[in-house]
Amino acid sequence: MFQHEIHKFRQAELIRQAEAERLARQVRRARRAARRAAKESGGGRVSPDNSGYARAA
Template sequence: MFEYELHKTQAADLIREAEAQRLVAEARKARRAARRSRKLESQGPVSSLRARFVRAA
């Protein structure tokens, strides 16, 4: 009986640990998505090549 209770306790701990890891992975994924969307929004118009170089003499 003791071994069965020990097994159940260990199984419950593993399930809790797996859930915590899933939450961490989900939070990382959400942060990456937010960062990516901010980066896309902040991109402005691209300057032309003519504006980058001065005219030759």
């Protein structure tokens, strides 16, 4: 009986780990897609007005 409980615990742990990895992959994929979409639409970052900085030499 003890071995069966260890097996069920390990199985549940592997399922949780797989779900966490799947979620991480989805997040990376979504971020990558958002970056691509921003790059293609030309909606990238706009350089800020640097008037708050002193000119160097």
